[in-house]
Amino acid sequence: MSTTCLPATEPETAPEDIERLLALAATAAPWWARFTPSARADALVAVADALDSHSDELVTVAAEETGYAPARLSGEVKRTTVQLRMFADRVRAGVYLDVTIDRADPDFVLGPRPELRRHQVPLGPVVVFAASNFPFAFSVAGTDTASALAAGCPVVLKAHPGHLRTSAATAAIVHEALSGAGAPDGVFAMVTGRQAGVTVLRDARITAAAFTGSVRGGRALFDIAASRPTPIPFYGELGSINPVIVTEEALAERAEEIASGFVASYTLGTGQFCTKPGVLLLPRGADTDQVIDLIAQKAREITATPMLTPDIASGYEHRLAEITEAAGTDLLVKGLVATDDAGTRQVAPSLVSVASVAQLREAADVLLEECFGPAALVVLYDTEEEVEDLLAGLGGALTISIHTAREAGGTPGGERYQRLVELAQQRAGRVVFNGWPTGVAVTHAQHHGGPYPAATSTQTSVGTGAVWRFLRPVVFQNTPDEFLPPALQEGNPLRVPRTIDGEPEQVSSTTTEG
Template identity: 50%
Template sequence: MSAIPVPVWSIDPRTGERREQAAEEATEAAVDAAVRAARTALGPLADRAVRSAFLRTAAGLLDEARPELVALADSETALGTTRLGGELTRTCYQLRQFADAVDAGSFLDVIISHPDSSATPPVPDLRRYKVPLGVVAVYAASNFPFAFSVAGGDTASALAAGCPVVVKAHPDHPATSEATVAVLRRAAARHGLPAGVAGLVHGFDAGVTLVAHPLVAAASFTGSVRGGRALFDAAAARPRPIPFHGELGSLNPVVVTGPAATERAEDIGTGLAASMTMGVGQFCVKPGLVLVPADAAGDRLVKALGQSLVDVAPGVMLDHRMRDAFVSGVGERSRLPSVETPVAPAPGDAHTVAAALLTVPADRLAAEDGPHDLLLEECFGPVTVVVRYEDQAQADAVLGRLPGNLTATLHVSAQEASSGSAADLLARLAPLAGRVLVNSWPTGVAVAPAQHHGGPYPATTSTSTSVGLTATERWLRPVAYQNTPEALLPPELREGNPLGLPRTVDGRREG
């Protein structure tokens, strides 16, 4: 890392021009200082009442700063004030939701087994709950400057678990990151928490240094397969390996049955167009591979999809590097044998992209290690690949070659839905993804207790979720106390349940 300060510039993606210097890249010493400052916050953050109040205050202050934050984020991402306003609302909502979870205490997962001498072997007095891992490194995402960035779900869930964070800011929105962490620190000050409870560093080298720091206990990442895998490997190669929860890439396959296409081809086509172009196709759950019957009903669906895409205005991607990768990626895929381009990206200016649609016969994807394997890799941006299948065997062959995904979607007819005749097909999708949808679209991830945002590799590097209340599980580890005198037990595990926590006692749920 350079000892000479390296400026971090805020860039306007609509023009490619520098807006302002937002920060400086963190030196190795600065990363160390941020991690050590976070470490000092572990003690103060242990008070559940303090940290739930901190999360609620943070939500309130973010809401108060809404005009400034939304305008700033739009200037750095071109995602639009309407979309960003909704994303900030979601971010504030999940902070409050995690505050409620902290107060309820269910995430501590208190389990008590009283002594039982009649069991084989005999059961001693055992009392188990979960404790924070320590400092968490959060690698912010490019496409969600609020919901998956400095104050996003990874940060909120880590703080709720009692873990301070050091965020590695994404270079696409450094000024937004600085403004957001300032809000979190104001909230922390109101509750006597040190500013280090929410650290922030900039720069590629800083990110590499952060994951290797001996006081970092776990890490989260949302981004590319290449970048995420490099950090994952670095986390595993440490003298003391740490959990690394990475979200790396996803095709999010969709299967449309023949009866569904016959029943509502046009509706499915227009719905797909809206989903795949949402946010200029820069959602991690964008449907990128769609299996459609190779018949007249499938033709109608593809026609409706193409007509809808033509009406979508060109958009600005998050940065020019992503734009160039999208243009070259679509071009490379469109040149493969038997790949057709019903909607080719229209020529635009140097800053925008138009939606694209590619089609390919299913048999081209059935062969192992062929050139068409490129179609089984995510292309970030507003493009989808429609795979035309002749029969269910062809569809199954394609599904059998897919990597892990965040989502998998099945569109069935009303008769298939009511009779259950598509149950076997739905069961074949479940091993491919962490969230399985029927007759809907994957874009839009609700923040709810039952939500799961994760999936088999390379969608994620673990089995955990990054959205929903169970996201706290990533930052906790269980500890069991055996035959421990009451006076020595943590209050959470004492017999009289002085904190009024939900718990399981001798197999029975209480509270």
């Protein structure tokens, strides 16, 4: 309770500074929107280059602040810069303009139809709330920032208090790289402090928000975004328990591999992943006890690793206590918690068994809510219908994983599991087969989201599709070429892909060379 004991871990950006940077962002917005695709792509690449060249310094600071191993952190910097370059490639190719043209049609069945030419324009300044658990890939220059900048939106970044020095160092690099690439002042700024984040979110100049974090925190911010005089889209990635279902065939084929894979996945990064598998559903059978023993044994072998912040560690211990107090649960592995000399909480994995699917469903409000940290549940099911009913009643999840036999002929075929797959698809954004949900590939097809509370929108927050969150369509009707934005002009001077009357535009090779 005494502020002398608790250092002010989250200093608040001063109101006058917030006002100044919001004014700058608003002024910068039309300038940044006006950048040609290639100029904007160049700026993103400049940020990626700068981060790559400062990777070692950034990793050093982040290792001190987060307790993550340097190897993991340098991989994360790489992921961050690969993302920036992927967005740059798509921007350069003009993909995000989504140009769609319908020619005038004087004979249209409903009467003469005007010419319509549509493209996508940036929403305006956006606020990004950085995540705790990825100090690079979902923080200052992470996918939210990269995708908003790629869309042509200035970003006001609310730093996560768990890694403020890393954030400041990253922000300085981003800022300098953007300036060097000719981006106007105000295209990127960082604030710190909870109140500062709320002030920015409420500001009329802000047009969208992105967030990665807890259900409670995310919902509170979502409610603010929705209740503004002018509501704005709030792209939140909140909580998910990421259930994993193991079929009989899979268990018969590779029990040990499943045990190791599960423990490795749920304890990765001290269990501080949005995609941590929180519940493992095993078929009850003659050997199941041995499998559970194996899982427990492997969990005990994992040494304690640090949690990101004291707050997160306390939250984890509180949640774990709640879980083990629920009826029908048994704490199979009690992971030791210790505080090291630097005051960081080191936590070893815990494992909890739940007696039956019925028990799991009975205490759903405790057991089927995300527990952020290295704990997971193991539950035995008796019938496939039981698992299906569980899925049907589940809140939205980022992922649902299904383990079937890998060997051809080992699994009874798609039809038997058709309902399971369909239910997985209904409740999750990603369905994983014979693998683990941690590790979210950055590609075009990726979808990181899912029904609420996994996400607060239908959009993805990972992969090249994340840009669409910050764009909106505008259509020009019967507009003379000289008044059209370049991408919409008849001659297609930017050489962007376009759809004309529902079909891809055919660009002759001579035209492309022109």
